[in-house]
Amino acid sequence: MPIGVLINALSVVIGGLIGLTVKNRLDLDFKEKLNMIFGVCAMGMGISSVMLMKNMPAVIFSIVIGTAIGLAIHLGDRIQRGAGLMQRVASKIVKQKDTSISEEEFMTTLVTVIVLFCASGTGIYGSIVSGMTGDNSILIAKSVLDLFTAMIFACMLGGVVSLIAIPQVVIFLALFLCAGLLYPLTTPEMIDDFKAAGGFIMLATAFRMMQVKIFPTADMIPAMVLVFPVSWSWSTFILPLVS
Numbered sequence: 001m002p003i004g005v006l007i008n009a010l011s012v013v014i015g016g017l018i019g020l021t022v023k024n025r026l027d028l029d030f031k032e033k034l035n036m037i038f039g040v041c042a043m044g045m046g047i048s049s050v051m052l053m054k055n056m057p058a059v060i061f062s063i064v065i066g067t068a069i070g071l072a073i074h075l076g077d078r079i080q081r082g083a084g085l086m087q088r089v090a091s092k093i094v095k096q097k098d099t100s101i102s103e104e105e106f107m108t109t110l111v112t113v114i115v116l117f118c119a120s121g122t123g124i125y126g127s128i129v130s131g132m133t134g135d136n137s138i139l140i141a142k143s144v145l146d147l148f149t150a151m152i153f154a155c156m157l158g159g160v161v162s163l164i165a166i167p168q169v170v171i172f173l174a175l176f177l178c179a180g181l182l183y184p185l186t187t188p189e190m191i192d193d194f195k196a197a198g199g200f201i202m203l204a205t206a207f208r209m210m211q212v213k214i215f216p217t218a219d220m221i222p223a224m225v226l227v228f229p230v231s232w233s234w235s236t237f238i239l240p241l242v243s
Contacts, residue, residue, distance in 0.1 A: 002176045004130040004139030009169040011143035012117055012150045016162030019154025031155050038149050039210035042202055045122060045145075049199025052192040058234035059196045059227060066197075066223025067216065076111070076218035082167075083110045083160075090160035106157065112208040113153050113161060115217045117146060118168045120202055124224065125195055127172040131179025139172075186228065193231040197223050 053059050070076065084107065117123070126138030154161040175182075186194075201224070204215035 002127075002130065002173055004136030004143075005127055005169060005172040005176050007136070008123065008126075008139045008143045008146060008172065009165040011147040012165040012168060013162045015147040015150025016154040016159065016164075019151035019161065020159050022151075023155035023158075026155055031152055034152050036210050038145070038152065039206045041145060042116065042209060043206035045120075046199040046202030046206060049122070049195045049202060051196075052199075053196035054189040054192045055231050055234045055239070058231045059193050059200070062193075062197055062223045062227035062230045063200050063220065065230075066226040067220045069222045069226070070219030071216065075221060076216050079114060079218040080107055080111050083107060083114055086110075086163050087160050090158065090163050108208075108214060109153065110157055110160065111218055112205060113149075113157070114164055114167070115201070115221070116149065116205050116209070117164050118171050119218075119221050119224070120198060120205070122198065122202070123168075123172060124175060124198065125191070127175035128179045128183055131176035132183040187232070187235070189235055190228055190231045194224065194227050197227040 087106075087110065120142070122138060122142050126136075126142060130136050130139055150161050150164075201217055201220050204217045204220060207213045207215055208217060
């Protein structure tokens with residue numbers, strides 16, 4: 001039973017609805033400063049994941065080549081178009097966004113939230129672990145942060161934040177169901193390098209959340225797939241030659 005996956009998706013829905021309800025009661029300064037705190041939390045999670053890295057060259061190679069692949073196939077643009085579709089659907093149900101922000105800022109923030117909720121290393125790894133061992137603690141811990149993050153972002157973006165739970169539950173549920181096939185093919189080193197790749201994406205997402213630098217986080221997602229074979233190849237073939 002994918003308890004952790006459902007709890008995580010439910011936290012996004014509830015947080016989004018709460019934020020939609022209280023958005024007019026919170027001033028802009030409060031929302032901006034709390035969003036910065038969430039950015040710092042995401043940065044801390046990213047740093048802790050990066051520190052688990054076992055094969056630095058393999059992870060760096062995966063991040064660079066994976067991002068290049070994402071840019072080449074315009075993955076970020078595709079996700080942004082999907083975000084726009086979600087926005088149009090949500091606008092038919094509820095008032096969509098805070099008119100104090102521009103359309104460009106709205107879409108940039110929405111893509112950031114989609115990557116944060118659906119493509120974080122914590123969520124992907126947590127879904128695999130949950131499906132393999134039944135341990136839901138990782139996803140439940142992520143749900144606590146997602147609840148408050150969704151609430152604050154919903155104050156800015158509106159009801160579309162709750163809709164992000166739909167692609168999130170689809171992705172995490174697929175990983176949960178495939179975990180029995182994926183996990184036995186991995187090694188502890190591969191898992192740690194995978195977490196590290198997710199940590200880099202989490203760091204880039206944190207910078208976006210705090211509006212320090214708009215990294216192409218959506219285009220970085222292929223790195224999380226690439227890191228598995230690259231890490232294995234490095235440990236199996238290259239490392240014995242250079243050590």
